[in-house]
Amino acid sequence: MDLPVFALHSVLFPGERMALRVFEERYLVMLEEVLPDGAFVVVAIREGREVGGDYEPYRVGVTASVEDYAYDGDEGTYRLRIVGRDRVALIEPTRTTPFPRWRVAPRPDEGGAGTDDVEAATRAVARYLDAVGDGSLAGAAVPHDPVAASYAIAAAVPGLLPTRQALLEVPGAGQRLEAARATLVHETALVRALGANVGGPGPDVNPN
Numbered sequence: 001m002d003l004p005v006f007a008l009h010s011v012l013f014p015g016e017r018m019a020l021r022v023f024e025e026r027y028l029v030m031l032e033e034v035l036p037d038g039a040f041v042v043v044a045i046r047e048g049r050e051v052g053g054d055y056e057p058y059r060v061g062v063t064a065s066v067e068d069y070a071y072d073g074d075e076g077t078y079r080l081r082i083v084g085r086d087r088v089a090l091i092e093p094t095r096t097t098p099f100p101r102w103r104v105a106p107r108p109d110e111g112g113a114g115t116d117d118v119e120a121a122t123r124a125v126a127r128y129l130d131a132v133g134d135g136s137l138a139g140a141a142v143p144h145d146p147v148a149a150s151y152a153i154a155a156a157v158p159g160l161l162p163t164r165q166a167l168l169e170v171p172g173a174g175q176r177l178e179a180a181r182a183t184l185v186h187e188t189a190l191v192r193a194l195g196a197n198v199g200g201p202g203p204d205v206n207p208n
Contacts, residue, residue, distance in 0.1 A: 004102055006043070013154055022079075024051055039065050043062075051193040109171075117177045128187055159187075162183060
């Protein structure tokens with residue numbers, strides 16, 4: 001399978017939605033091929049620049065499709081709303097100009113998760129959000145499917161790009177849920193300790 005690749009300094013998980021403003025020439029050309037209903041791969045950058053330069057991507061990304069888009073003729077930019085679909089492995093580049101394309105292969109999740117794993121990780125998310133005072137996800141439904149749930153919970157885990165990429169690359173949902181739960185427990189304890197030390201509420205932490 002040969003697909004266009006969009007590289008970012010962020011991680012997209014299957015099922016996650018992301019807003020993009022596209023202004024770089026190589027990706028504007030890419031969208032001429034992709035829109036309205038084509039697919040491309042979103043991959044995080046391991047090293048290098050996101051705009052106007054060379055980069056080294058991680059070798060695991062996610063196929064994405066465009067849910068909505070608008071073109072701004074005055075700015076010459078696109079605004080996209082995309083959704084992550086399936087995890088893939090990047091095998092080798094097949095083209096670099098006018099935009100990058102890679103040969104990719106499916107990297108399906110190996111599973112290994114049950115209801116108890118999902119519930120434990122969901123409770124950890126709730127405790128973390130309570131600690132940071134973030135009610136934006138209050139009442140949000142976690143998917144019933146353990147694999148989908150593992151990606152949804154991983155998307156809510158705070159951390160730098162390598163931490164989030166590691167969650168994407170975990171072979172199976174069971175391991176991902178446990179890793180996400182452990183990170184959330186650690187972050188919750190840290191936020192509460194900092195709040196206790198300064199005698200006030202926990203800091204405003206961006207979960208992304």
